[in-house]
Amino acid sequence: MIEGADNAWLMMSSALVLLMTLPALGFFYAGLVQAKNVLSVFAQCVAMAGVASLIWFVAGYSLAFGGTAPFIGDLHELFLSALTRGAVHPGTHVSETAFIMFQMTFAVITPALIIGAYVERIRFAAVLMFSVLWLLIVYVPVVHWVWGGGWLETRGVLDFAGGLVVHVTAGVSALVVAWQLGPRRGFPEHVQPPHAPWMVVAGAAMLWVGWFGFNAGSALSSGGDAAMAMLATHLAAATATLVWIVIEWVKFGKPSLIGAVTGTIAGLATITPASGYVGPEGAVLLGLFGGSVCYVAVLVVKRGLKIDDSLDVLGVHGVGGALGTLLLPFAAVMGAGGLPSALHGGVDAQFLIQLLGVGIVSIWSAAASYGIVKLTDAVVGLRVSRDDEIQGLDFASHGESAYHGA
Amino acid sequence: MIEGADNAWLMMSSALVLLMTLPALGFFYAGLVQAKNVLSVFAQCVAMAGVASLIWFVAGYSLAFGGTAPFIGDLHELFLSALTRGAVHPGTHVSETAFIMFQMTFAVITPALIIGAYVERIRFAAVLMFSVLWLLIVYVPVVHWVWGGGWLETRGVLDFAGGLVVHVTAGVSALVVAWQLGPRRGFPEHVQPPHAPWMVVAGAAMLWVGWFGFNAGSALSSGGDAAMAMLATHLAAATATLVWIVIEWVKFGKPSLIGAVTGTIAGLATITPASGYVGPEGAVLLGLFGGSVCYVAVLVVKRGLKIDDSLDVLGVHGVGGALGTLLLPFAAVMGAGGLPSALHGGVDAQFLIQLLGVGIVSIWSAAASYGIVKLTDAVVGLRVSRDDEIQGLDFASHGESAYHGA
Amino acid sequence: MIEGADNAWLMMSSALVLLMTLPALGFFYAGLVQAKNVLSVFAQCVAMAGVASLIWFVAGYSLAFGGTAPFIGDLHELFLSALTRGAVHPGTHVSETAFIMFQMTFAVITPALIIGAYVERIRFAAVLMFSVLWLLIVYVPVVHWVWGGGWLETRGVLDFAGGLVVHVTAGVSALVVAWQLGPRRGFPEHVQPPHAPWMVVAGAAMLWVGWFGFNAGSALSSGGDAAMAMLATHLAAATATLVWIVIEWVKFGKPSLIGAVTGTIAGLATITPASGYVGPEGAVLLGLFGGSVCYVAVLVVKRGLKIDDSLDVLGVHGVGGALGTLLLPFAAVMGAGGLPSALHGGVDAQFLIQLLGVGIVSIWSAAASYGIVKLTDAVVGLRVSRDDEIQGLDFASHGESAYHGA
Amino acid sequence: MKFIIAIIQPHRLEAVREALQAIQINGMTVTEVRGYGRQGGHKEIYRGAEYAISFVPKLKLEIAVAENRVEEVVTTISSAARTGHVGDGKIFLLDLENVMRVRTGEADEAAL
Amino acid sequence: MKFIIAIIQPHRLEAVREALQAIQINGMTVTEVRGYGRQGGHKEIYRGAEYAISFVPKLKLEIAVAENRVEEVVTTISSAARTGHVGDGKIFLLDLENVMRVRTGEADEAAL
Amino acid sequence: MKFIIAIIQPHRLEAVREALQAIQINGMTVTEVRGYGRQGGHKEIYRGAEYAISFVPKLKLEIAVAENRVEEVVTTISSAARTGHVGDGKIFLLDLENVMRVRTGEADEAAL
Ligand SMILES: Nc1ncnc2c1ncn2[C@@H]1O[C@H](COP(=O)(O)OP(=O)(O)O)[C@@H](O)[C@H]1O
Ligand SMILES: Nc1ncnc2c1ncn2[C@@H]1O[C@H](COP(=O)(O)OP(=O)(O)O)[C@@H](O)[C@H]1O
Ligand SMILES: Nc1ncnc2c1ncn2[C@@H]1O[C@H](COP(=O)(O)OP(=O)(O)O)[C@@H](O)[C@H]1O
Numbered sequence A, B, C: 001m002i003e004g005a006d007n008a009w010l011m012m013s014s015a016l017v018l019l020m021t022l023p024a025l026g027f028f029y030a031g032l033v034q035a036k037n038v039l040s041v042f043a044q045c046v047a048m049a050g051v052a053s054l055i056w057f058v059a060g061y062s063l064a065f066g067g068t069a070p071f072i073g074d075l076h077e078l079f080l081s082a083l084t085r086g087a088v089h090p091g092t093h094v095s096e097t098a099f100i101m102f103q104m105t106f107a108v109i110t111p112a113l114i115i116g117a118y119v120e121r122i123r124f125a126a127v128l129m130f131s132v133l134w135l136l137i138v139y140v141p142v143v144h145w146v147w148g149g150g151w152l153e154t155r156g157v158l159d160f161a162g163g164l165v166v167h168v169t170a171g172v173s174a175l176v177v178a179w180q181l182g183p184r185r186g187f188p189e190h191v192q193p194p195h196a197p198w199m200v201v202a203g204a205a206m207l208w209v210g211w212f213g214f215n216a217g218s219a220l221s222s223g224g225d226a227a228m229a230m231l232a233t234h235l236a237a238a239t240a241t242l243v244w245i246v247i248e249w250v251k252f253g254k255p256s257l258i259g260a261v262t263g264t265i266a267g268l269a270t271i272t273p274a275s276g277y278v279g280p281e282g283a284v285l286l287g288l289f290g291g292s293v294c295y296v297a298v299l300v301v302k303r304g305l306k307i308d309d310s311l312d313v314l315g316v317h318g319v320g321g322a323l324g325t326l327l328l329p330f331a332a333v334m335g336a337g338g339l340p341s342a343l344h345g346g347v348d349a350q351f352l353i354q355l356l357g358v359g360i361v362s363i364w365s366a367a368a369s370y371g372i373v374k375l376t377d378a379v380v381g382l383r384v385s386r387d388d389e390i391q392g393l394d395f396a397s398h399g400e401s402a403y404h405g406a
Numbered sequence D, E, F: 001m002k003f004i005i006a007i008i009q010p011h012r013l014e015a016v017r018e019a020l021q022a023i024q025i026n027g028m029t030v031t032e033v034r035g036y037g038r039q040g041g042h043k044e045i046y047r048g049a050e051y052a053i054s055f056v057p058k059l060k061l062e063i064a065v066a067e068n069r070v071e072e073v074v075t076t077i078s079s080a081a082r083t084g085h086v087g088d089g090k091i092f093l094l095d096l097e098n099v100m101r102v103r104t105g106e107a108d109e110a111a112l
Helices: A004-032 A035-065 A096-118 A124-146 A151-155 A163-181 A197-217 A224-252 A257-274 A280-305 A313-332 A346-379 A386-391 A393-398 B004-032 B035-065 B096-118 B124-146 B151-155 B163-181 B197-217 B224-252 B257-274 B280-305 B313-332 B346-379 B386-391 B393-398 C004-032 C035-065 C096-118 C124-146 C151-155 C163-181 C197-217 C224-252 C257-274 C280-305 C313-332 C346-379 C386-391 C393-398 D010-022 D067-081 E010-022 E067-081 F010-022 F067-081
Strands: D002-008 D028-036 D042-046 D049-053 D056-065 D090-095 D098-101 E002-008 E028-036 E042-046 E049-053 E056-065 E090-095 E098-101 F002-008 F028-036 F042-046 F049-053 F056-065 F090-095 F098-101
Touching: A004 A035, A004 A096, A004 A197, A004 B004, A004 B197, A004 B224, A004 C004, A035 A096, A035 A124, A035 A393, A035 B197, A035 B224, A035 B257, A035 B280, A096 A124, A096 A163, A096 A313, A096 B224, A124 A151, A124 A163, A124 A346, A124 A393, A151 A346, A163 A257, A163 A313, A163 A346, A197 A224, A197 A257, A197 C004, A197 C035, A224 A257, A224 A280, A224 C004, A224 C035, A224 C096, A257 A280, A257 A313, A257 C035, A280 A313, A280 C035, A280 E049, A313 A346, A386 A393, B004 B035, B004 B096, B004 B197, B004 C004, B004 C197, B004 C224, B035 B096, B035 B124, B035 B393, B035 C197, B035 C224, B035 C257, B035 C280, B096 B124, B096 B163, B096 B313, B096 C224, B124 B151, B124 B163, B124 B346, B124 B393, B151 B346, B163 B257, B163 B313, B163 B346, B197 B224, B197 B257, B224 B257, B224 B280, B257 B280, B257 B313, B280 B313, B280 F049, B313 B346, B386 B393, C004 C035, C004 C096, C004 C197, C035 C096, C035 C124, C035 C393, C096 C124, C096 C163, C096 C313, C124 C151, C124 C163, C124 C346, C124 C393, C151 C346, C163 C257, C163 C313, C163 C346, C197 C224, C197 C257, C224 C257, C224 C280, C257 C280, C257 C313, C280 C313, C280 D049, C313 C346, C386 C393, D002 D010, D002 D067, D010 D028, D010 D056, D010 D067, D028 F056, D056 D067, D056 E028, D067 D090, D090 E090, D090 F090, E002 E010, E002 E067, E010 E028, E010 E056, E010 E067, E056 E067, E056 F028, E067 E090, E090 F090, F002 F010, F002 F067, F010 F028, F010 F056, F010 F067, F056 F067, F067 F090
Parallel strands: none
Antiparallel strands: D002 D056, D002 D090, D028 D056, D028 E028, D028 F028, D042 D049, D090 E098, D098 F090, E002 E056, E002 E090, E028 E056, E028 F028, E042 E049, E090 F098, F002 F056, F002 F090, F028 F056, F042 F049
């Protein structure tokens, strides 16, 4: 039976998750690039909302949530043509329509996160082709494995709201794309500072708010579990924000605003997989780790690997998501608010299962993304010309400019 | 009886619909104008929120939803002075308070849509006078006819969330105002490009999110019907976005961002009247038509009619709303998710009824708006002086400037 | 028992209230300062979200809502370590988790409001130290007195959503901080105009929307009372917006946009304490008073007291909150929608109680804030150097600049 | 050669550009500036108080021209820019010793 | 006549404007520019890494003055703009051949 | 002394700055400007219609140099700024009568 309250909360959460892509992620990423590439970032986000939604409608949802075969769903729900208004999503009290909608917003934001890796130099056609293939080959199968009754779910992997499904897949794939695409002109010595930090913080703020839908919505109900997930999400974000402020303050004598909100996002990515299994104390712990580990990860990718994952998708999302997935068992047993009963065979056993999940999902994301990038390059070409890169994608790819003389 | 879940969803939807005007529509329109008229657009939106809400409070709600006389409501609910906290809206499980609030946000956004027709040259006093009269003479009666038990509802006209009531009334009236007001200096050869496309896309993104409240909120309940309306809304928007991208890509070799989000809005306007009666497939169909027909309509108004409906209120909203109203019967019978049972006497019969609705509402909107514009011109004057237009309305009408040297 | 609908509404309201701080208040305040101090305002808001949330987690919630001693709560809920997922907040049908979350967003925004008093010249370390102490010494006790079963609640003081608890505490403390900190260079003759009015209106718009969560969420349920609170909130905001527009129009011949939205905020602050006790007519009355009295108050503080409460925290929030608290009894008896039964001993008796509340809370806020400011000055220093003030806090305190050449 | 610096009202740019194009002057550089002069500034209202903005937005055009065209160009600019109101701007004439086209290295009038 | 170009610290604008007004110099044109000089730039932090900003914000004032007032004006500007820190800026003096007021067509010193 | 005004493509700024630094020219002032010239503008699409943008973004560099370094500086700028495309810009050479360092009051070449 459909419970109106659960359904209302899931619809609201869907609105919040769409807000995360449009405009929040658009703001967040667009503020970090140069003024000549602002619109291209937004265009990529908008196009992603279009493309991913249609993929989801045509086949994505069916392949992800149709049936419980171990590796991939079935084709019974192509074009959602058999969907009725009264259908209830199995095991919940929400309507199937609401569930599809909610999941569709996840299918939009996940490939959109990868945008951060390829900004300022990719061809628009490559964005579209890569994203379509990536959704079908990486995202949809992983959703099926972890949430759709597939083999990782059977093994007991826990991922409440997408640490693996969303952040690890996007983060790892981002690194592969950035590596194949090559760095932006001038990387790393002459990279330009973010052209509009105010835009970054506006985006981060709306991501924070939207994340309540992402995590607490994943409870698929509107009771105490959802609210605990929201509380945990908020506390992890708050903690990681302060962690990053403190690190920069100590290290540079000045805490930067972009640093602070990067901490916020790191904390949010880290709590995501665990948000339904921890209480307030576990959440703060995850915030502490999320803030500090991602800080180091960002530097390692840039300076160690020398890969221009331009807006740190791996360092923030990939590492955060993996970290939260791995720490989940430990955090779940802290305080009365945790959910130790969700662990399969105790903390250590669950940790090994989680490790398996992170390993498999990372490898699959990396390998498949590599193939997709190569194919995309062969078919439409990955990178714009040097002239277009210098001129900026706003005009080169979209024929517009972001700012017309204030 | 008030159902908490339905009520919660309706309150949330009200918040989303207010967000559509403030700040979404403000951003959308302000980004499209020149830098010297940015604040005037926002001021018009803010003032509209004030004025329309008070009109609604004083008499609008009573005249729209009081009683079921064929042409206009009654005066029993003036000043909402008899409204009790426990009152239930007839035929629903939401409180009368929530219903009034929800409808009030519609009364705010509908005249605000018309702003797009008269930006950059209208007197602020004319905006206020026109809007007050327009609400009472055009909007309120049409609401009564279509949703308040009036004669069009009796005839069986279907308009789930305002294709007729909101988009056709606003679009047609916009054309009349633009025509009477005359074009902006330099139209059409020397029209300036949108001064801040990033602002346009920020607005469009929030409109997309807010539209979930607009359409799914119109279900007045939080079950599977609302969620199906949300799903339909989202799919139509996604489809129309891609349609516009493809058209521009083919035609100009570059898809513009403003084009893409114009497609979004066209898709949203088109699905609006049908959103409660169609399933996913019907929604995609409406998105396809919405995107392509509105593309043509925008060009026809500008180049064919040579009327400076500056931000394309007719081409996008008017045409989209009418189109969705007319296609509704055909889309409702597609897939298991449609609601063919809502049609009166089958697809063809309903089509004729819808045609009647579009015709009547268009004629009434055009005729009444013409009279209101003439009266407004006579009383306060429509247009600012040439000097004020050159200087920009921000300073001329509000004594401010949008950007003080970054 | 947890009611899903009430809980969903409270979660949604929490999201809306967080949105009020991030990004709404950030936009609102950042737009009002000079371009060189934009990021510092956002950094203060972001840091506040971090700091206040952790304080709430560690001890704030326990001290505010633990037990019903007259003056301060107890320490049983430190670190929320005993919080269970199924716990119901006493006297409601919402989960304790949701209630804590909701209240946490209030603990974030209240000290964030004070930012408006000290922008453009305060040290970042002073912001943090002041806010931590202020939360523990001013905010938490007042919450306990008024909402946590403390002595003012026992006396019958009514404050639905924080007129006293939020706006009076913040407003009065703001004045004290501004006075101690001294004015900005050039105040009052050479104060620079707001650098980005569009940002101010974007913030105000989101504050308006978010305020629905603030006020209607405070019903802690999703029925007709919540919706009436929302309706009242909206009408007061709309009315006060128009009041400010009219005043400026008459006085200067041009209504400014910043004036209009200042009216909005004044109306919202004024309705806050009364929002759950009045109907539409009472709300409009409060809007009328809120708009006009705050207009005068702003001028009095700046010209009369000559204190540089830079963004008018006292004039708008403090005065609005106090006014609404005092007018509450009169407004509650207007129309069928009011709640006269909530008054203790009738209008006059309640008025005296309210007066006591305003007096006590003002005095406590002023006295305690004075001590905290003095201590903060002694420990970390209040004010940046003259050079840093000239250069701007964005670079001086955070090493960044808001705009990198569009 | 001469280097002409013209301060004009922002909304006259298109008119000036077209007038110059009509006499085959096809190069110029435009800067957004703020001017202070007899025109005075204006008052803006901020929360019920007025404050003075001393500077008004103007555009500065820089145009290098051959000696023999100077007069024609100055006249063209000034008539296209004139509205008759205080604040119409000024035209300054400086001596230009040399000019070079970066792309080709051409110098003197050939580089214009 | 001379054409004075002064590069100053942005926050000195009001002081300079007032000082010039005091000696009846009532016209100037201001441009936002970025300067590069001994002052050097500064470092900004971005996600844990520092990067260099070579240019610092400055204002450029352009003021046309009659020959006999040049010295006075230069002295006034330089003393109002001086803070004593590196980066205070420079004053450049160019020869101005002619000037014209667009509104009236007046030329030479009458146009100032 | 000479006052050099160079209009260049925005993305050549770093190259020019580095080239000048290499020959110990350590001062300049940069302005964002819009240029109009042979390069022509470009078309932007707006809701299915194209419209012309006549002006393209450029940077203007102003550099005061001692007489004996003029040639070297001009050559350095022009080779660092050259991409070979139309629109590479121009270098204008004006006579500079005097210069003063605000901070110290030094004048002439000592002030550069
Ligand atoms: N002495 C001057 N030096 C440089 N620019 C000037 C000077 N006087 C005026 N200007 C510029 O010319 C503009 C117009 O001058 P103004 O005195 O306001 O009007 P008008 O030229 O019509 O008398 C000013 O805004 C300023 O930019
Ligand atoms: N040779 C030059 N040509 C043009 N502008 C210069 C030159 N040298 C310095 N400037 C301008 O003057 C400003 C101040 O110069 P700087 O060397 O930093 O300090 P100071 O003048 O106090 O020695 C610079 O930021 C730049 O805008
Ligand atoms: N006569 C001129 N006076 C001032 N600036 C000019 C002039 N001609 C060109 N410019 C500037 O030089 C830039 C480049 O000139 P353009 O003719 O487009 O290319 P090129 O110099 O390669 O022939 C223009 O954008 C403009 O800013």
